[in-house]
Amino acid sequence: MPSGVSIDVNTILAVVAVLLFLALLGYFAFLIRHQEEVEPSTEKPAYGIELLEQHYAPSATVEQPTPYYVAPIPASPDPLEISSNLDRKIVLGGGLLFALFALIGVYFVIQPAVRADAAQxxxxxxxxxxxxxxxxxxxxxxxxxxxxxxxxxxxxxxxxxxxxxxxxxxxxxxxxxxxxxxxxxxxxxxxxxxxxxxxxxxxxxxxxxxxxxxxxxxxxxxxxxxxxxxxxxxxxxxxxxxxKGQPIAEQIPKPPAAPNNGQDIAQTVCTKCHTFTTGQKSPNPLAPNLSAYGKDGPFNAQLKALKASGDPNWLVKWVTNPPSVKPGTAMPPYGPPGGQLTADQVNLVVQYVLTLGK
Ligand code: HEC
Ligand code: HEC
Missing domain, CATH: 1.10.760 (Cytochrome Bc1 Complex; Chain D, domain 2)
Known part of the structure; x- marks a missing residue:
């Protein structure tokens, strides 16, 4: 559906509803005026509001209308005719009212479609x-x-x-x-x-x-x-x-340069869990403070054993894949395969960590 349609349907509905409402108001104004003309309320004592009024005081003697076959031709409109017109008035008023209800119904029926159209x-x-x-x-x-x-x-x-x-x-x-x-x-x-x-x-x-x-x-x-x-x-x-005058060929950005020193790698990758500042607590409470690791490390028994075995790559092995050294450890692998660092980057960060505290 083109976008204009939804607005038009809404506008038409709104205008018809307003017109119907005004017609209803006008119609009741007319009824009151008409009633006043054929039966001025000043003629008789009136109790209650017009249209609902009672024309006789409680327990007053009610004049009976003269049977029409002997009645003189009335000067004012025939009371029976008034009452027959009243039927039509009621039907018309009811009709207007139901038209208004119908309109509200139509509104609810077409609203989902109108709304779907707006969403589209x-x-x-x-x-x-x-x-x-x-x-x-x-x-x-x-x-x-x-x-x-x-x-x-x-x-x-x-x-x-x-x-x-x-x-x-x-x-x-x-x-x-x-x-x-x-x-x-x-x-x-x-x-x-x-x-x-x-x-x-x-x-x-x-x-x-x-x-x-x-x-x-x-x-x-x-x-x-x-x-x-x-x-x-x-x-x-x-x-x-x-x-826009921009090139059609993709201007692929240069790949970001790899951090080429251990401290940068440590600061960008390892500080997610560790701290390298003396006296500070690590962001991850399980990860030790590494600020003096070159002097104090290694800490855990498995890594101590690996170093004691004389393996010069003990820390490279740890950073590359800690669970291979200490099964179940909370530090994940950082080297290849699977880790986010290249073998070179692991070597750089290990060299850096081993200088700390020395
Ligand atoms: C500098 C290059 C670059 C730019 C510019 C870029 N992206 Fe990406 N986008 C990537 C990379 C790299 C990935 C993730 C690749 C991966 O997970 O291996 C990605 C992944 C995504 C994904 C996830 C796809 C998936 O299957 O998981 C969405 C979605 C995405 N980009 C949308 C966008 C939108 C939209 C824009 C523009 C506002 C945008 N990207 C601009 C590089 C870029
Ligand atoms: C996701 C959190 C996390 C990240 C990121 C992390 N580690 Fe760890 N790291 C740990 C945890 C937890 C331990 C304690 C492991 C244990 O003893 O079970 C640990 C222990 C260590 C140890 C001490 C091992 C010992 O007992 O002697 C070193 C050294 C180490 N990590 C280096 C690094 C380096 C270098 C990086 C960055 C490449 C890094 N870690 C990144 C969680 C992390």
């Missing part, structure tokens, strides 16, 4: 903005069509595929859990990013909550593009780049 319009708008944002912020890492992989000229893109079947609402809508998980994954990853130690690329954090440039609304627009964008939407993104 909103979604379209979000996707359009999402395309603009993607062209500006995501294109260079996730690729012109959002499919990741390699560029047409064969360079490897750092970002993962976003324009993929698993993320499309149409493919997962029958599985509400999957829909919810996908929404969360996409929203959280865009907002908070996904950091990896250099030289691996990180997904930057884009949400303003995490120091990025995008509002939560803009993150939602990107999410709507990813989950609801059509092939045409993704194809449009190249055109948007063109119109």
């Amino acid at each position: 319009t909103q979604l379209r708008a979000n996707i359009e903005y999402g395309k603009e944002l993607f062209a500006q912020y995501c294109y260079d890492c996730h690729g012109r069509d959002g499919k990741g992989g390699t560029t047409p000229d064969g360079r490897t893109l750092p970002g993962l595929p976003l324009n993929k079947p698993d993320f499309k609402y149409a493919n997962i809508k029958n599985d509400p859990t999957k829909v919810a998980d996908t929404v969360t994954l996409i929203t959280n990853t865009i907002t908070r990013g996904r950091p990896f130690p250099a030289p691996r690329y990180s997904m930057p954090a884009w949400g303003t909550s995490d120091g990025g440039p995008l509002s939560s609304w803009q993150v939602m627009e990107l999410r709507d593009l990813i989950m609801y964008g059509t092939d045409q939407d993704w194809a449009d993104i190249v055109t948007i780049r063109q119109q």
Whole structure:
């Protein structure tokens, strides 16, 4: 449905309802006036409000109308005719009232459709903005069509595929859990990013909550593009780049330089759990303070035994894979395979740690 329709239907409904209401008011004004004309209340003592009034005082003798067959032609409208008109008036009033009810009913019946139409319009708008944002912020890492992989000229893109079947609402809508998980994954990853130690690329954090440039609304627009964008939407993104005068070829950023000294690695990776400051408590209470480790280490029995066995790589082995030295330890592996550091980085951080306190 085109966007104009919803507004028109609402407006028509509102106008008809107001007109009906005014007609109803006018109609009752007319009834009161008419009643007053045919039966002025000044003629008889009246108790109570007009329309409901009682024309005779309680227990007063009530004049009976003269039977009409002997009645003279009345000067005022025939009382019987008044009462027959009253029937029609009541029917008309009732009709107006029910028309109003019917209108309210129609309103409730068509509202879901009107609202769905509005949601559809909103979604379209979000996707359009999402395309603009993607062209500006995501294109260079996730690729012109959002499919990741390699560029047409064969360079490897750092970002993962976003324009993929698993993320499309149409493919997962029958599985509400999957829909919810996908929404969360996409929203959280865009907002908070996904950091990896250099030289691996990180997904930057884009949400303003995490120091990025995008509002939560803009993150939602990107999410709507990813989950609801059509092939045409993704194809449009190249055109948007063109119109903005930005290069069509992905400008893949340089990979972040690997920290090439042990202290940097220690400060960026190990301080998640350990402290290197004398007298301070570690963020993770299980992780010892390493500020004097070169002098005081090793600490645990297994590592002491390994060092005592004369193995010169005792600490490299520990940092690479602590559970291989002490099964069940709470420190996870940091070296290859699986750990986030390269073998070189492990060597650098180990050399650094062994100087501490000396
Ligand atoms: C500097 C390059 C870079 C930029 C720019 C970038 N990303 Fe990423 N993106 C990545 C990397 C790297 C990953 C994670 C790769 C991994 O987990 O191995 C990623 C992952 C993601 C994921 C998670 C995908 C999944 O399957 O788990 C989403 C969603 C995403 N990016 C969206 C975006 C959006 C939206 C933008 C633009 C606002 C954007 N990215 C900009 C590099 C980038
Ligand atoms: C996720 C938390 C965590 C991170 C991150 C972490 N460690 Fe640990 N580390 C521990 C825990 C817990 C222990 C205590 C292990 C035990 O004795 O069972 C420990 C112990 C150690 C020890 C002392 C071993 C001994 O008993 O002599 C050294 C040395 C060490 N870690 C070095 C590092 C280095 C270097 C890094 C950074 C590459 C690092 N750790 C990152 C949790 C962590």
